[in-house]
Amino acid sequence: AEDNGSSGMRAMSPPLVLPLLLLLCTCGAAAEDNRRQPRLALRSKKDAELTRLRSGSTVPSTTLTAARLGAAQTAPVVQQESSRAGVLGLLGGVMIHLACGSMYTWGNLLSYMPPHLKYWSGDASGKGLPDAQLVLPFILVSQMTGMPLGPMLEKFMGPRLTALLGALMMGCGVTLAASAKTLKHFVLLWSVMFGLGVGIAYQQPFITGARWFPKKKGMVTGAIISGLGVSAFLFNILSTKLINPKNLEAVNDAFPPEIYASWPSLLRTLGLIYGTLAVVGALLQSNPNSHDAKYPLLDYFSRSRAPHTSAARGTSPSTPKASVTSAAQPSVTSLVFSRQFAIYWLMILNSAVSGLNIIGSYKTFGAKQPHLNSDAFLSLVGSLASILGNAAGRFAWGAFADIFGFKTPFMILTVIQAVTMMFFKQLAATRATFTMATVVMLFCMGGNFAMFPAQAMRVYGASGASVYSFLFTAFGAASLLGPRLATVLLKRGGFELVFRSLGALSFVSLVLAATCM
Secondary structure, three states: OOOHHHHHHHHOOHHHHHHHHHHHHHHHHHHHHHHHHHHHHHHHHHHHHHHHHHOEEEEEHHHHHHHHHHHHHHHHHHHHHHHHHHHHHHHHHHHHHHHHHHHHHHHHHHOOHHHOOOOOOOOOOOOOHHHHHHHHHHHHHHHHHHOOOOHHHHHHHHHHHHHHHHHHHHHHHHHHHHHOHHHHHHHHHHHHHHHHHHHHHHHHHHHHHHHHHHOHHHHHHHHHHHHHHHHHHHHHHHHHHHHOOOOOOOOEOOOOOOHHHHHHHHHHHHHHHHHHHHHHHHOOOOOOOOOOOOOOOHHOOOOOOOOOOOOOOOOOOOOOOOOOOOOOOOHHHHHHOOHHHHHHHHHHHHHHHHHHHHHHHHHHHHHOOOOOOOOOHHHHHHHHHHHHHHHHHHHHHHHHHHHHOOHHHHHHHHHHHHHHOHHHHHOOOOOOHHHHHHHHHHHHHHHHHHHHHHHHHHHHHHHHHHHHHHHOOHHHHHHHHHHHHHHHHHHHHHHHHHHHHHOOOOHHHHHHHHHOO
């Protein structure tokens, strides 16, 4: 059995190359774009000076020499520092989202949860779908609640400290959940505390990334957010190896007692890992030197020190900041109550519900199918769907939107998603097609999460992060709508009715995109 497990790990190791390639491509493209402008500017200055000399203009030689030396020596150094800091910020963003994305391992973790924690009543012999399937929706609702706080806190204390606060909440929430004795206690710690931390930290890498690389919002956002998909891939494997190293099978949806006894130690280990990743990623967040911002909390603690700069800001005291002037912006309230916002919100609600339902229930559904009921196989499906679906989809759809715009890629996404979801029951007839369908569904789900934040940054400009905080409530609503609809429809027509109904909702988003944009 150990030989089989190790060979399985070797077989799964190649997909780990994918997220690294995606991140390297994004960082390389962003850094090259960032280096190109200073070189062009330096070249144009030299050409202008040469033209003036040829035309007979007189420039003091000492001044010209000093200007040339200063431009040749200072500009590349400053730009090299900025590119390096921007790329480190992207890497830190991936680390933060690795911790945030651990929420999507819940479909796998739910099967190992002690029976008395699965139901509100605490009845270990409960029947029907477990109440604990609501843990993921509650995380998303908590994230939805915390997301408006992120941009607000960022304006008060900067992106680094804001991300750090969220990181600490994530790590503490999971670690403390190990001591939960009831599902209510567990939800308050894992779902609420962890979810609020996710919401606070979630957008900080987007905010700093858009400031460093303003022309590549979709690609940068897709690369950062792909960490969520990679997270589920990595932590599905790790969680299964930690709690079920012998690959014991569930009998009548129940594992042997030794599995449940390892539940608290598993959560403590995961909490430490999540917290460490998020804290290190938060410390790497910084603003470019050209971003002139004042943070009241940092100003308060730095009054006794002069000059006022920046380890917390991530700026250099010796580099002059470009003055920033901004045109009058509509209020966030007016944008949130606009027709355009309502259309985007409904598009997310109807499009996201399918993928969120699959990611939370694929293992429960698979365990009820005799030919799919294998803990090792279903964990492998979850891992492959996480990296080849969720992670790759976030990067791919974000890049597509940068090239082709938002509307066309989104319409293609909804069609693929609708057809796959409506025939998911039939596609589950074999292990190969079940795996393919799950990967496709998470590929489309990742696209929803990648395309809308980048679109908000494009459409709403400086208010994009704040507007998206409220737009994200549609994802929370979709996460709650899916399980409620599934419970009702399952009693009336089984899984096939569930999949057909949720898949049909994607066509609503298709119609909205085609007619209202």
